Amino acid sequence: MPHEDKTLVLYDTLLRDGTQSEDVNFTVQDKVRIAEELDDFGIDFIEGGWPGSNPRDIEFFNEVKKSKVNPAKICAFGSTRRAKKSCENDESIQALLQSGAANITIFGKTWDLHVTEALKISLENNLELINDTISYLKKKVSNVFYDAEHFFDGYKANPEYALKTLKAAMDAKADCLVLCDTNGGTMPDELVDIIKKVREVTGEYPLGIHCHNDSECAVANSVLAVRNGITHIQGTINGYGERCGNANLCSVIPNLQLKYGYDCVEDENLKKLWSLSRLVNELGNLKHNIHQPYVGRAAFAHKGGVHVSAILKNARTYEHIKPELVGNTQRVLVSDLSGKSNLMYKAKDFGLELDSNDPKMNSLLEKLKELENKGFQYEGAEASFELLVRKAIGNFTKFFDLLSFRVIDEKRSAIEPPFAEATVMLRVGGDIEHTAAIGNGPVNALDNSLRKALEKFYPSLKTMDLVDYKVRILTGKDGTKAITRVLIESKDETDTWGTVGVAHNIIDASYQAMVDSIEYKLFKDTYK
Ligand SMILES: CC(=O)SCCNC(=O)CCNC(=O)[C@H](O)C(C)(C)COP(=O)(O)OP(=O)(O)OC[C@H]1O[C@@H](n2cnc3c(N)ncnc32)[C@H](O)[C@@H]1OP(=O)(O)O
Ligand SMILES: CC(=O)C(=O)O
Incomplete structure (x- = not known):
């Protein structure tokens, strides 16, 4: 050797x-x-x-x-x-x-x-x-x-x-x-x-x-x-x-x-390693291993507050190579292990300059840790995280207020599929809108109903689709009383974004994630 x-x-x-x-x-x-x-x-x-x-x-x-x-x-x-x-x-x-x-x-x-x-x-x-x-x-x-x-x-x-x-x-x-x-x-x-x-x-x-x-x-x-x-x-x-x-x-x-x-x-080709790894998984319908060295989504993701504080000063402190050399990117996660540095890094990604001495930072960090404790997870739901930050620092104007919703899921006979219908009542400015819609299940009915109510005020919602919906049971031992986390991925012609909702009731968790998704769409169309 x-x-x-x-x-x-x-x-x-x-x-x-x-x-x-x-x-x-x-x-x-x-x-x-x-x-x-x-x-x-x-x-x-x-x-x-x-x-x-x-x-x-x-x-x-x-x-x-x-x-x-x-x-x-x-x-x-x-x-x-x-x-x-x-x-x-x-x-x-x-x-x-x-x-x-x-x-x-x-x-x-x-x-x-x-x-x-x-x-x-x-x-x-x-x-x-x-x-x-x-x-x-x-x-x-x-x-x-x-x-x-x-x-x-x-x-x-x-x-x-x-x-x-x-x-x-x-x-x-x-x-x-x-x-x-x-x-x-x-x-x-x-x-x-x-x-x-x-x-x-x-x-x-x-x-x-x-x-x-x-x-x-x-x-x-x-x-x-x-x-x-x-x-x-x-x-x-x-x-x-x-x-x-x-x-x-x-x-x-x-x-x-x-x-x-x-x-x-060639060095330029090495930068294609990340996409090559993904392509193989996509074609084989195989799950991406987020922890895979070099090309995994988590390979250059920093979660601990101490790590984030250091990489902001010099990335080499916690990265063995520059992620770009293999086509990957540095990421910072927010969680209950975060410090203010994580928040500031993420906020910067959204074009928000946060001041670590701002008293709102402490309450935002506390709120974040409390939500994480309830089961919220912002990894994969970065749109929800952005809304949380904007709301906490007073950088968000509401587009609508929900007054109530009701979901009916009815099976009329053993041989017929269930029938789902949802009604929502919401306020947009000075107008009250009360709308009903059906769907192929309760979550879909609620989604249809929300959009039907809002599209007349915000036509750009017609360009948005829900592309992925994932449910995770967080307290498995509680059986059907368990806490449920719903992750939704939405997209329009230009972007894809993820949102999250957590509740005992799966419809409520879905509703929270849907509302975040719609609010994020409206926010980005108006201000970004
Ligand atoms: C280390 C590796 O990964 S080697 C690659 C292993 N990959 C595969 O096996 C996938 C492709 N294989 C196949 O499609 C089939 O096994 C075939 C078509 C190759 C052979 O099928 P069959 O003729 O039905 O044989 P079968 O699979 O039951 O057994 C393998 C045969 O190859 C023989 N064989 C194995 N290695 C060798 C070798 N290096 N040289 C000669 N013959 C060999 C075995 O003795 C056995 O012969 P036998 O049937 O007379 O006992
Ligand atoms: C040839 C081969 O695949 C092996 O020996 O493992």
Whole structure:
């Protein structure tokens, strides 16, 4: 350590190993779109699937040829030939060639246990499978990478045999020997020791790394492998992969580039990491992990008052990198752990300069902590927070006053769906408005009724939609008497904003969030 060649080959296996994750599934169109984005980001090799496995993977290789992917190279994945077949009559090997991919990755067995127990063949026979398969494919395509499955476990069990399997691949002129921590159980110090032993045998031969995350060491192991001279790194965006996943390239890449100065991707491209991570989740219909290092929504979010006070003076005090380098942004949260610094930071975001000595600040902070204690949470409901601040400092003029509402939810017979109707009475200036509306449920009826009452005074409300509605039970042990928090996301042609309501009664909690949403819309249309 350290190795000084700082040019690396990035190999993403999201479209193959990533789809072996329990919850990950992509359509062919998704896969092509992701391949284009990986290419645009600067990934060198994109493993698209196992053509011998299923029609979707075959279709991907056909479709990707028509896509914009360039200069990244598409790679097809498969195993060494079956023991009882030759490469010419092994369907899986032929499917690799029929995919038209100019690059092929072949995995083969390293661990004697797998050879004798899983393949049920002799150790010698396995060496022939490796050598034959790679030699055969080398004559047909540009690159053949060799994934030495279970390399580290195999080495620990029988180092001499594990090295013989690599030798078989070297003799066949594989373009890179990729050491795989397939079961993900290798500890960082073991990994380094084994790589050093391998180097004694392989000399300058190109080596790669493919780590799984079963001991939460995949990122550390991949980075250490590079620090020990490995130049080809396999992993996946967001770390998706079989079982606990693969090395997460969203961490491996910035670690290597920003901490150690390796050339992974252009600096401008690194700023696309955040959106690439999101796109993969969006297409896979996967939940964003807010705590994901570098690209998570919380990765640069500051909650503790002490932290916020310090980052306002110098962001480095609590940030290991500038969030913009990976396309993320600094955020400040407000909660019962806040001090005045949190409030001032947030207020500044809304164009409000607060004075920390203003007596209203103390009462605002107290009010905020009291509301948080009741179950209000402003993370995701920043419009409600802005209204709270503006109201507390006297920077808000009311647009309407609610006088009353009533909601009826009636099921007239067992076979009919329930019928929901809401009436609201409110005052706008000197006018009293009393309106009724129906909806597909009580919350929808109330929403319709509120808007119907207000639209005649404020026509811009017609451009606003409720796009998300989430209910959270805060005191689960109280059953149906529990406190309910409702989060609403609304949008119009230009903005999206979140609001919150908390009450024992779900309709009241929804009502509070809806009113905040409408007030915020009216406020921003009038003053922003
Ligand atoms: C470490 C990894 O992640 S490797 C990638 C794992 N990914 C996948 O398995 C997903 C795609 N796989 C598939 O679609 C299927 O398993 C297929 C099409 C490849 C094979 O399907 P089947 O022929 O029905 O076999 P099945 O899945 O039951 O078992 C795997 C077979 O591959 C053989 N095999 C496994 N690894 C190797 C290898 N490196 N070289 C040669 N044969 C191998 C096994 O011995 C077994 O053969 P057997 O049926 O004669 O016992
Ligand atoms: C090749 C592969 O996916 C592994 O060994 O984990």
